[in-house]
Amino acid sequence: MVSNNIIQVENLTKAFGDFTAVNAISFEVKKGEIFGFLGANGAGKTTAMKMLIGISRPTSGKATVAGFDVYKNPDAIKKNIGYMSQKFALYDDLTVKENITFYGGIYGLSRKQIKEKTNQLLEELGLQKIVGELVGSLPLGWKQKLSFSVALLHEPKIVFLDEPTGGVDPITRRQFWEMIYKTAHNGTTIFVTTHYMDEAEYCDRVSIMVDGKIEALDTPKKLKEQFKAKTMNDVFLKLARG
């Protein structure tokens, strides 16, 4: 790969019977950027993302992630990406440490690596005191941070975040975005879906999906200029109203 694009998508389409959830979208994501993948609920964001992370087969079109083809090499993609779902998806009946060990384990990290990672991560998050607590007893904000850290355990090239801030308060959301910045700063590409338009302002570039198509794609600043809007929310409203 000579190109600087870590994700390359051309005319990617997913149809369920007569319904086309994702309609020939094309875009690329550059290495190290924070790419916002925006759209209302049901616009096709999650479906599009599922094709990129290799758990849904595209109907047609081309896509490569981390240099690997989504049709031919989904297993290679899986090793190179991290994923955090909107449900945070940690095991409530396992302790913080057990969760970390488990997820490290399924990504093939050695025991030594897991130990190092765990210590480093707990320190960063300030979770040392509750390492033995069951995750079920933690507040949502902590679960969210832990879930994000777990997605980064195996040092993926890209991390996919599916509505990572759903249901948490604005302060926690802000803190979470700081974590995202830090991660991007260290060279990891961030692909994040959200329907909070204010969060779009934090992204390097955003795409906005409406009814299965990408209707706009640029930096937040240029999009606001283009649509003569003050905030991303206005941009979105103008787009959604057609």
Next chain:
Amino acid sequence: MKRFIGFIKKEFYHIFRDKRSLFILFGMPVAQIMLFGFAITNEINNVDIAILDHSKDTYTQEIINKISASKYFSVQQYIANESSIESVFKKGKVKAVLVFENDFSKKLIKENLAKVQIITDATDPNTAQTISNYTNAILQNYQKELNKNVETPYQIITQTHMNYNPELKSVFMFVPGVMTIILMLVSAMMTSISITREKELGTMEILLVSPLKPIQVIIGKVVPYIFLSVINAIVIVLLSIFIFKMPVQGSLFLLGIESVLFIITSLSLGILISTISATQQTAMMISLMGLMLPTILLSGFIFPIASMPLPLQIISNIIPARWFIIILKGIMLKGVGLLFIWKETLILIGMTLFFIGLSIKKYKIRLE
């Protein structure tokens, strides 16, 4: 492989931290075996019966003596005519009435044939059936004794208004049934619930995005339950040997292999259920209604298949438990080898392959 061990370890954490599933896993088998073994026993002791003797001769007297000498019956009263039968039953004093026909001895000697009628209180069908079994056995014995020194054999014909049921004799018969149900419950219901739980929590998605292959995820979820089911099977066999003094007649090795086969059949059903249900509740309902009920009712565990209406008999063929119970009874009670149960074994293997194939197909559709 190391990933795999980590996965299985996690699965055991889930099981051991959930009190409810622990109870189902280990409390249930012991409780059920005890319940069926002690409380719901089919054995009878000192059952009160009444006698209506129309002949009052030596033979009838001898039979009555035999019956009252057995520990199973005690003759509570003698009644004089048919019309009193109804009333003694209504009073609830006796469970059965034995009616000897007129000129019992005469008929036995002249025609070599005499009749006894056994009328049982069928409000308690199990006991009623057992009573008729036991009475029959006593009469048969007596007949054999009589015929020892005679050229033309005497025949005592018994008429029962209940169906003779050779299946229900004693607690021994319950052990194979309970074992089947427990293995089915643990393997199918627990796995289907534990897999759908991951779906509900969203962790299944994470697992599918990870480098683990879907098949590894499923096997990882299933292995702990194979292990626990085997332990359960061992506990049940030990309980039946040491508490109920029920020896396993056949090969323990064969018993083990067949049990593992049935465990895998049940697991594949559990996987199938998990592919078609989105929530733990659905999985549990399908397991209970779709598996447990047919297993209990149609497998021949409680109700003999031969006495079911034809449509139900046909349906019972697709119940895996039916075949496993035959296998278990064969090995545990009759001591037969593979030669006699290869057909049932093949059926179970075929069913397992079918369920696994179907699950794989469903699983793929879901991933699309």
